[in-house]
Amino acid sequence: MTTTMRAYVLTRYGGPAAAELREVPVPTPGPNELRIRVHAAGLNPVDYKTRAGQLRVIRSYPLPIVLGNELAGIVEACGPGVTRFAPGDRVFARVDKDLMGAFAEYACVAESLVAKMPQQLDFAAAAAVPLAGLTALQGLRDELHASPGRRLFIPGGAGGVGTFALQLAKQFGAEVATTASPRGEALVRRLGADVVVDYTKQAFETVLADYDGAFDLVGGDTLTRSFAVVKRGGLVLSIAGVPEPQTALKDLGGRYGLAALFWVASAGLRVRGAFRKVRYRYLFMHPSGADLADLARRIDEGTLEVVIDRVVPFAQIGEAFAHLESGRAKGKVVVRMVD
Ligand SMILES: NC(=O)c1ccc[n+]([C@@H]2O[C@H](COP(=O)([O-])OP(=O)(O)OC[C@H]3O[C@@H](n4cnc5c(N)ncnc54)[C@H](OP(=O)(O)O)[C@@H]3O)[C@@H](O)[C@H]2O)c1
Missing domain, CATH: 3.90.180.10 (Medium-chain alcohol dehydrogenases, catalytic domain)
Incomplete structure (x- = not known):
């Protein structure tokens, strides 16, 4: 050796x-x-x-x-x-x-x-x-509760996380809208997106409305504008924006000092959410052999590419x-x- x-x-x-x-x-x-x-x-x-x-x-x-x-x-x-x-x-x-x-x-x-x-x-x-697949699985299953009848907006569908998220959301029975440039449009359609907005030509919030939840994979301005697409009582879940207090308490092992910092950092997004009666959550995925075995089964069954x-x-x-x-x-x- x-x-x-x-x-x-x-x-x-x-x-x-x-x-x-x-x-x-x-x-x-x-x-x-x-x-x-x-x-x-x-x-x-x-x-x-x-x-x-x-x-x-x-x-x-x-x-x-x-x-x-x-x-x-x-x-x-x-x-x-x-x-x-x-x-x-x-x-x-x-x-x-x-x-x-x-x-x-x-x-x-x-x-x-x-x-x-x-x-x-x-x-x-x-x-x-592993990393992108687990992020998509945990976000859709545990936070957005993707299931038949639910309408989800997943901006950034052509990237590492997006390609898993689109397929899993469809497998869970949800209706899915995404954003892609012309470079990614054929890919996201093949992976099952029901609605595709070309983000280089159109502001998605002008054509999408009343979604049950958004799974933001892009952050920045895309995250801010996602609140306008989600209906009252819905959830904006981000993995690319600003962490909020729950991120520190749930995903990072109960770190109260960090929760206070994230409370300040995410104030603008939470206020935006409160104004629209939409909850904001930032998720850190967690490593899990059990969830990985779930993804392996889907791949072997031929349902996850x-x-x-x-x-x-x-x-x-x-x-x-x-x-x-x-x-x-x-x-x-x-x-x-x-x-
Ligand atoms: N919190 C967590 O646990 C966690 C876990 C995994 C990933 N993340 C984060 O999630 C983000 C996405 O990760 P990833 O691995 O999917 O990244 P990635 O593979 O680098 O994403 C690239 C894709 O994003 C698309 N894109 C770029 N700007 C866009 C926009 N404004 N609207 C729509 N699509 C856009 C690009 O499409 P075009 O070329 O067509 O523009 C490209 O296909 C990263 O910030 C990453 O750090 C967080």
């Missing part, structure tokens, strides 16, 4: 040059952890936001640290207490937020966060699922990030550690 491995390491907070490929020690699995030979890892906006230090108020990491939040690979070793997996299993995971470490040849992950890979998928496609923008060799991770940061990816961007 080799003792060092190639990893994409954050050395300081900053721009693209703040992270680099270098040799680091192979990690040792602790109790209830698996060491996974990583075959592929998915990129997410949270990676470049972390690199830039934008999330430091929520979570600060000891530097240097290996970046990367989701992976697919083969179990290579099991720490003490592991019961559900064995060496040789093909698995995927959204790794622990406090540890990261997916952009490496090996990563250690708690078995509770891991699930068996969908049998239909190769490693690159499996690595594209994984949309890949591109797969590039690990050595080109810098270019892959530049593409994701352009904000134009259609589906997911993935790096491959093993050919």
Whole structure:
């Protein structure tokens, strides 16, 4: 067994040059952890936001640290207490937020966060699922209660989270409107969107009204304008805007100081919501092996498609990030550690 491995390491907070490929020690699995030979890892906006230090108020990491939040690979070793997996299993995971470490040849992950890979998928496609897939599932199932008869507005349907969210919302029986530019229109229609507004030509709030909920995947002005589309008693759920007190209490483990900060930061949005009798909530997804197994089942049944923008060799991770940061990816961007 080799003792060092190639990893994409954050050395300081900053721009693209703040992270680099270098040799680091192979990690040792602790109790209830698996060491996974990583075959592929998915990129997410949270990676470049972390690199830039934008999330430091929520979570600060000891530097240097290996970046990367989701992976697919083969179990290579099991720490003490592991019961559900064995060496040789093909698995995927959204790794622990406090540890990261997916952009490496090996990563250690708690078995509770891991699930068996969908049998239909190769490693690159499996690595594209965990973070975006879990976000879409948890937002639609637990917060927006997507179900037959409910009408949901999901702006930003062509991106990593959007491609999962559109399909899951339709599977749950909801009627779905989304926004896309001409670059993404065919994709979002194929994934089941009932109504597509070209956001480059039309303000969506002038053509959409009386939705039961909005799932904002874009933030900024899109989030602010989403309140106008939702009817009284409805919910605007964002994953890309401003956190509110519940985010700190429910998603971040009851952090009261942070709740006070988020209360101030989200005041404008909550007032806007109160004025319209629409609730505002910001969700942080949580890693979950059980929810991941649910997504794997849907993929194996053929009801959930994984949309890949591109797969590039690990050595080109810098270019892959530049593409994701352009904000134009259609589906997911993935790096491959093993050919
Ligand atoms: N809170 C959480 O737990 C959580 C979890 C996952 C993601 N997120 C956040 O959610 C956001 C989306 O993540 P992602 O992975 O889906 O990002 P992404 O893959 O980078 O999204 C890119 C897509 O967004 C579309 N887009 C850009 N501006 C748009 C606009 N104004 N209206 C409609 N579509 C627009 C682009 O389409 P065009 O090229 O056609 O414009 C592109 O297809 C990010 O901010 C991310 O950090 C949060």
